[in-house]
Structure formats: C-alpha cells, structure tokens
Amino acid sequence: MAQNRFQTHHGMKDILPGESEKWRYVEDIIKKTAREFHFSEIRTPVLEQTELIARGVGQLTDIVSKEMFTFERGEDNYVLRPECTAPVARAFVEHHLDQRGGVQKLFYIGPMFRAERPQKGRQRQFHQFGAELIGSSDPIADVEIIRFMMRIYEKIGLKNITLQLNSVGNPESRNNYREALQNYFRPHLNELSEVSQARFETNPMRILDSKEDEDQKWVADAPLITDYLSEECQSHYAEVKRLLNELGIPYTENPLLVRGLDYYTRTAFELTSTDLGSQDALGGGGRYDLLIEEVGGKPTPAVGFASGIERLMIACESLDIPLGENDFPDVYIITRGDKARNWAVKAIDQIRNTGISATMDYSGRSIKAQMKDANRQEATYAVIVGDSELETGLFTFRNMKESEEELLPFEKILQKLIHA
RNA sequence: GAGCCCAUAGCUCAGUUGGUUAGAGCGCCAGGUUGUGGCCCUGGAGGCCGUGGGUUCAAUUCCCAUUGGGCUCCCCA
Numbered sequence: 373m374a375q376n377r378f379q380t381h382h383g384m385k386d387i388l389p390g391e392s393e394k395w396r397y398v399e400d401i402i403k404k405t406a407r408e409f410h411f412s413e414i415r416t417p418v419l420e421q422t423e424l425i426a427r428g429v430g431q432l433t434d435i436v437s438k439e440m441f442t443f444e445r446g447e448d449n450y451v452l453r454p455e456c457t458a459p460v461a462r463a464f465v466e467h468h469l470d471q472r473g474g475v476q477k478l479f480y481i482g483p484m485f486r487a488e489r490p491q492k493g494r495q496r497q498f499h500q501f502g503a504e505l506i507g508s509s510d511p512i513a514d515v516e517i518i519r520f521m522m523r524i525y526e527k528i529g530l531k532n533i534t535l536q537l538n539s540v541g542n543p544e545s546r547n548n549y550r551e552a553l554q555n556y557f558r559p560h561l562n563e564l565s566e567v568s569q570a571r572f573e574t575n576p577m578r579i580l581d582s583k584e585d586e587d588q589k590w591v592a593d594a595p596l597i598t599d600y601l602s603e604e605c606q607s608h609y610a611e612v613k614r615l616l617n618e619l620g621i622p623y624t625e626n627p628l629l630v631r632g633l634d635y636y637t638r639t640a641f642e643l644t645s646t647d648l649g650s651q652d653a654l655g656g657g658g659r660y661d662l663l664i665e666e667v668g669g670k671p672t673p674a675v676g677f678a679s680g681i682e683r684l685m686i687a688c689e690s691l692d693i694p695l696g697e698n699d700f701p702d703v704y705i706i707t708r709g710d711k712a713r714n715w716a717v718k719a720i721d722q723i724r725n726t727g728i729s730a731t732m733d734y735s736g737r738s739i740k741a742q743m744k745d746a747n748r749q750e751a752t753y754a755v756i757v758g759d760s761e762l763e764t765g766l767f768t769f770r771n772m773k774e775s776e777e778e779l780l781p782f783e784k785i786l787q788k789l790i791h792a
Numbered sequence: 793g794a795g796c797c798c799a800u801a802g803c804u805c806a807g808u809u810g811g812u813u814a815g816a817g818c819g820c821c822a823g824g825u826u827g828u829g830g831c832c833c834u835g836g837a838g839g840c841c842g843u844g845g846g847u848u849c850a851a852u853u854c855c856c857a858u859u860g861g862g863c864u865c866c867c868c869a
Binding site: 379382433434435438439455484486488489490491492493494495498499500502567578581582583584631632633649650651653654655656678679680681682683684706708738739740741742743744745746747748754756758760768770772775777 | 793821822825826827828829830860861862863864865866867868869
C-alpha cells in the first residue's frame with residue numbers, strides 16, 4: 373500500500389468491531405467468574421521498573437534475557453510488563469496488602485509485551501487474564517486457583533484441553549534434584565544440544581523441556597523431580613492431587629513440566645489444547661512461595677495462574693465455539709426533514725434511558741438510504757418520522773424482521789419496546 | 793538468531809511464450825421506487841499491480857535488493 377501510511381508495530385494488532393464483541397464477551401465471563409470465586413480485580417501499570425521483572429521473573433529466563441521491551445528516561449528504567457505476577461507481587465508489597473488481613477485473592481486482565489517473532493498464537497502485545505492467591509501455602513489454595521482457571525474454560529465451552537500437573541519442589545528439593553540431574557547429564561554433556569549445554573550449569577531443569585531431538589533420548593531416562601521432593605513437598609503435592617480427584621478435575625501428571633519462569637515452587641501446571649497449532653499452551657501457573665520475599669516483602673506463600681486470551685480465542689475458533697453475539701441496535705430512528713431530525717435527537721434519549729439501544733442517521737440521507745442502513749445494522753425495529761407523523765402524533769413503528777408496521781403514539785412505542 | 797511462503801481495488805482473488813485504456817465476485821455510493829430495507833436491474837466511486845533498482849523498444853509479468861505480512865524452529869500466553 374502507500375508507503376507513508378502509519379500502521380501498527382510488528383506483532384501488535386487492532387481489535388476492531390466484529391472482533392471486539394468477542395473480547396467483551398470473554399472478559400465478561402472472566403469478571404463474572406471472578407465474582408463467583410470472590411477474587412478482586414487489580415490493575416497495575418503497564419510499565420514497571422526493569423529491575424522488578426529481572427529479579428522477579430529471573431535473569432536467566434528467556435523473557436528477561438531476550439524478550440523485554442525496555443527504555444530509559446532520565447534516571448529511570450522502564451519495561452513493558454511481560455507478565456503480571458511480579459507486578460502484582462510488587463503491588464502487594466508496596467501497598468502492604470498483607471496488613472489487610474487474611475489472604476489476598478486478586479485477578480487481572482490486560483496486555484503483556486514480549487519482543488519475540490510473532491507467529492500464530494504469539495504476538496508482541498498479547499492479553500492475559502490471571503489470578504493470584506497470596507498468603508496461603510495450603511493445597512486448597514493451589515486447587516482454588518486451578519479450578520478458577522478451569523471454570524472459565526468450562527463456561528466458554530472449550531473442549532480438548534489437558535491440565536498437566538507437576539511439583540517442582542522447594543529450594544531444598546530442587547537443589548538435590550539439580551545435583552542429581554547434573555550428575556546424570558554430565559557424562560553426555562557434549563552430546564546435548566547447544567542450548568542444553570548452556571543450561572547445564574545455570575538451570576539444568578530447563579533441559580527437561582527441551583524439544584531438541586538430540587536431548588530427547590537422554591531426557592527420557594533422566595531422574596525425575598518426583599523422586600527428589602522433600603517430605604513436605606511430597607505431601608503437599610499429594611494433597612493437591614487428592615483434592616483435584618475429589619473435585620473431579622482431570623489432570624495428567626507430567627514430571628518434565630518445568631515452566632520457563634524462575635519463581636515457581638512446588639505446584640506447577642499448564643493447560644494445553646490440541647486446537648492451537650504449535651503454540652499449544654492456553655495458560656499455566658503454579659506456586660511461587662519465594663517471590664514476595666524476592667521483591668522485598670516478608671516471606672509469603674502464594675499461588676497463581678495466567679492465561680492467554682488470544683489463544684483461548686484461537687482454540688474456540690477452530691472448534692466453532694461462538695463467543696457471544698453481535699451487537700445489533702434495538703431501534704433505528706429514520707427521519708425526513710429538519711423538524712423530524714430535531715424531534716428524533718430528543719426522542720432517542722427517552723428510548724435509551726429505558727436501557728434499549730437506539731441509533732439513527734447522522735448524515736441526512738434519503739429514507740431509502742436510512743432503511744438500508746437500518747437493515748445493514750440489523751436493527752430490530754425502525755421508527756419513521758416525517759412531517760405527517762409530527763402533525764398527527766402517530767409514528768411509523770416498523771418491525772424489520774417481520775416487515776410489518778403500524779402507526780402508534782410515541783408513548784405506545786416506548787411501551788412496546790420495553791416489553792419486546 | 794535461523795528457515796520457508798506471500799505481496800494486484802475496502803475484502804477474497806483472476807490476470808505470461810513481457811505489449812498499448814488492469815479485471816471479477818463481494819462490499820460501498822446512487823438511480824430504477826420524489827416516505828420504506830432485504831431480491832432483481834442499471835450506473836458510479838475506488839488501483840502509480842508493496843517500495844527501489846536492473847534487463848528490455850516495452851515490466852503487474854523476468855532478475856536483484858528492500859520493506860511489510862504469514863508460518864515454522866527455539867521458548868512461551
């Protein structure tokens with residue numbers, strides 16, 4: 373197209389009418405479900421201090437090491453948030469939410485930013501909803517988070533989803549495991565992929581979720597975290613599974629599930645779908661008992677999840693699951709002449725004040741053109757106003773679907789609309 | 793960071809042994825119906841054929857580069 377046209381940045385999309393209705397529908401379900409689970413909304417800024425994300429998410433993660441949008445201004449470092457758990461943890465500490473007593477149950481919806489190569493199911497600005505339950509180490513909290521997440525997908529009507537579950541243990545369990553992994557991989561070190569070799573020292577657990585073929589044969593027989601969990605971690609994990617069983621929430625244990633963020637402890641889970649293509653994760657989460665302390669708070673256990681809205685929509689689309697309905701006006705007011713337009717400008721408010729949606733022509737076009745417009749917008753009713761209507765006080769009230777119309781006083785029309 | 797594919801009207805796409813005014817369907821606007829939509833008919837607007845360069849008498853068509861888009865690997869939402 374023309375060369376100097378402005379356009380969105382790479383990997384960022386406009387959500388236009390036709391699409392935006394779906395977003396509203398999905399967001400309504402999320403907010404409604406949050407009320408049912410009694411989670412309160414938290415809205416944090418899109419910009420955070422770079423150091424918060426680096427510390428919270430972890431220096432060695434892909435997100436921090438290569439995917440952050442950052443910039444400086446004066447003395448300050450800014451980053452477009454790549455995820456929302458660290459920001460929520462920051463807000464929790466900054467505003468002393470622990471002083472409000474009990475646990476904090478928070479949910480959020482909003483844009484996140486990662487500087488990756490866009491592809492199907494991956495954009496540079498994407499949208500997540502998620503929840504954090506801060507202040508409890510009880511397995512019930514883990515399960516509460518999982519079922520909150522699952523309940524939303526259930527309401528949307530999404531099938532073909534799998535909940536994968538694992539426990540990555542506490543630091544003690546993980547240190548033991550880390551050692552065992554290094555001992556296991558050390559003899560094969562130069563047979564591993566380049567990435568895995570790099571991770572051998574820094575984070576050997578990440579070797580486990582490598583998809584490189586040369587790694588797979590060694591990963592297959594690697595020691596499992598499950599065998600290195602401390603007693604407390606084991607019983608915590610067992611209780612999470614017991615509760616899920618009791619609630620009839622199906623899951624698949626995956627001892628190789630590690631997740632790419634550093635803050636997870638104990639419970640880790642991921643929700644995948646076969647209807648997504650190569651980016652198959654709908655959402656994921658887990659327990660992060662050390663994060664609050666890491667960002668400057670008192671030691672506080674917490675658990676949460678995050679889900680991608682775009683991916684949810686892609687999965688729904690490939691399953692032909694409708695996401696809400698189009699937004700049609702109830703009434704379209706058609707006018708002829710300046711007096712009629714003047715009348716309509718006032719009358720339309722009376723209609724709207726009853727909660728009925730109403731629109732009209734804004735460019736003084738012919739009745740025919742206005743009818744076409746009403747039809748195109750799929751208005752349920754049309755009210756036609758001209759000089760004769762203004763004189764008699766009887767207005768043409770047309771049912772667009774039935775193609776029937778009658779002459780009625782405006783009050784009567786209002787009544788009909790309200791009871792339609 | 794690496795690989796593959798694509799680029800003509802608002803949308804979906806035709807369009808070569810390179811040839812003069814670049815097409816269709818849908819959509820949009822208007823008329824047929826001077827106060828009435830959906831069907832039908834007629835007309836109209838809308839493209840420097842992504843950009844730059846090269847080959848040629850001649851390039852939307854061939855070559856190169858570049859930009860943008862899509863998909864894939866890695867990893868994640």
